[in-house]
Amino acid sequence: MQLIPIAYARNGFSDKFGIPRQRVDGSHIETRIVFCEAYRMPEALRGIEGYSHLWLLWGFSANRRKEWSPTVRPPRLGGNRRVGVFATRSPIRPNPIGLTAVPLLRIEHTHDGDVLVVGGADLLDGTPVYDIKPYIAYTDAIADTKNGFVDEVDFPTLTVEGLKQHLLPPTTHHNPAKYEEWEELLRQDPRPQYQHNPDRKYHIVYNGEELTFHVEHNRLIVEKITLQELCFSSCKKN
Amino acid sequence: MQLIPIAYARNGFSDKFGIPRQRVDGSHIETRIVFCEAYRMPEALRGIEGYSHLWLLWGFSANRRKEWSPTVRPPRLGGNRRVGVFATRSPIRPNPIGLTAVPLLRIEHTHDGDVLVVGGADLLDGTPVYDIKPYIAYTDAIADTKNGFVDEVDFPTLTVEGLKQHLLPPTTHHNPAKYEEWEELLRQDPRPQYQHNPDRKYHIVYNGEELTFHVEHNRLIVEKITLQELCFSSCKKN
Numbered sequence: 001m002q003l004i005p006i007a008y009a010r011n012g013f014s015d016k017f018g019i020p021r022q023r024v025d026g027s028h029i030e031t032r033i034v035f036c037e038a039y040r041m042p043e044a045l046r047g048i049e050g051y052s053h054l055w056l057l058w059g060f061s062a063n064r065r066k067e068w069s070p071t072v073r074p075p076r077l078g079g080n081r082r083v084g085v086f087a088t089r090s091p092i093r094p095n096p097i098g099l100t101a102v103p104l105l106r107i108e109h110t111h112d113g114d115v116l117v118v119g120g121a122d123l124l125d126g127t128p129v130y131d132i133k134p135y136i137a138y139t140d141a142i143a144d145t146k147n148g149f150v151d152e153v154d155f156p157t158l159t160v161e162g163l164k165q166h167l168l169p170p171t172t173h174h175n176p177a178k179y180e181e182w183e184e185l186l187r188q189d190p191r192p193q194y195q196h197n198p199d200r201k202y203h204i205v206y207n208g209e210e211l212t213f214h215v216e217h218n219r220l221i222v223e224k225i226t227l228q229e230l231c232f233s234s235c236k237k238n
Numbered sequence: 239m240q241l242i243p244i245a246y247a248r249n250g251f252s253d254k255f256g257i258p259r260q261r262v263d264g265s266h267i268e269t270r271i272v273f274c275e276a277y278r279m280p281e282a283l284r285g286i287e288g289y290s291h292l293w294l295l296w297g298f299s300a301n302r303r304k305e306w307s308p309t310v311r312p313p314r315l316g317g318n319r320r321v322g323v324f325a326t327r328s329p330i331r332p333n334p335i336g337l338t339a340v341p342l343l344r345i346e347h348t349h350d351g352d353v354l355v356v357g358g359a360d361l362l363d364g365t366p367v368y369d370i371k372p373y374i375a376y377t378d379a380i381a382d383t384k385n386g387f388v389d390e391v392d393f394p395t396l397t398v399e400g401l402k403q404h405l406l407p408p409t410t411h412h413n414p415a416k417y418e419e420w421e422e423l424l425r426q427d428p429r430p431q432y433q434h435n436p437d438r439k440y441h442i443v444y445n446g447e448e449l450t451f452h453v454e455h456n457r458l459i460v461e462k463i464t465l466q467e468l469c470f471s472s473c474k475k476n
Binding site: 001002003004006022023039041043044045046047048050051052053055057059070071082083084085086087088089093094095096097099100101128130131132133134135136137138139140141142143144145146147148149150151 | 387
């Protein structure tokens, strides 16, 4: 079957590093789903405002170059235990389709047609979207599940320090990320799971801004935020 | 993106009519996911037994001939109200991918490799499967959702009468459907939503058997069960 993108995701994630790993209810991170022209008719969305959540089916385009392998090493398991690819949500799989449930925050009427604004998505900016389906509790929400290795792993969060004083001021060219957006991204501990070096400085890019931090125990300390100098990054927020 | 089937679904549904419309917990309907040879290595499933539920991403192959339209008329709404295609789970959509959460009942080691046996799936026999992902509660199970027009519609069930005395006896050629399977399929009211004619006889095919029934108010009365005579149907159960 040949899939054709019906829409593209637009958000502040130009880089995989830092992308949310799990849905945060009431997330401050927004992604805009902009339809391709052939699918931009308002009637195709008729009734969608009646749903609180949607499924996005999308392409792991950033990983397209990689060959799939029967086993993968999930970062959550420290990157050193092999698990079957179908027992993971790894992007490197035979048909690299991603599946994400997101809250539908609002619909904006724009020059690019009706845009779905969704919360807390784990998609890179520019990701092709192949399908949008309503989330329907009676088929999709299962109360008691056994969650494989995910049940074994803890997701500790970090306290974020020094963020407020480093936030960038708005300019005519750049609308800076809000405190709540950065805080949400940092709190989840964006470090690779197998790199816990206390002396290391980490860089995370969001919304055309580069934030530098280090981690002491469970405290994430922000060192600075700078505007990315590369044009293709700072031009991305539309 | 080009999708390649990784597996095919095998079950008793040779016909769309009667296919379950919603997941039944503890379903007696089983579907076997048989992997294509290129994906038949046991290590690709390593750890999958730790999950109670899986996502199947599959192709609406029986509808491939139809062109998508921006609006559809869901059977649930009586077939006379138009809703945007992205506000429905209609099979006739730009990229006809189906999404179903199913319980993983067991893994069978067979001559066709390791087969995943799942419960209560809404897939036709022979449906191509493009991806299998673990169901992970923290990203997939959302407690409080608004479910669009689905919230407006009642799903009344029927009481099933006269089933037991019509069940077929086993033969060397045919392993008949069990009482629990038929009961589950009939109880959900398999009639098209916009056909509620009390004089009408309905036929439902499952497991190479054809069951005839009519409905009086909320009672579904079984008239007979016969073995389908067409070879391609009775040969399907493998």
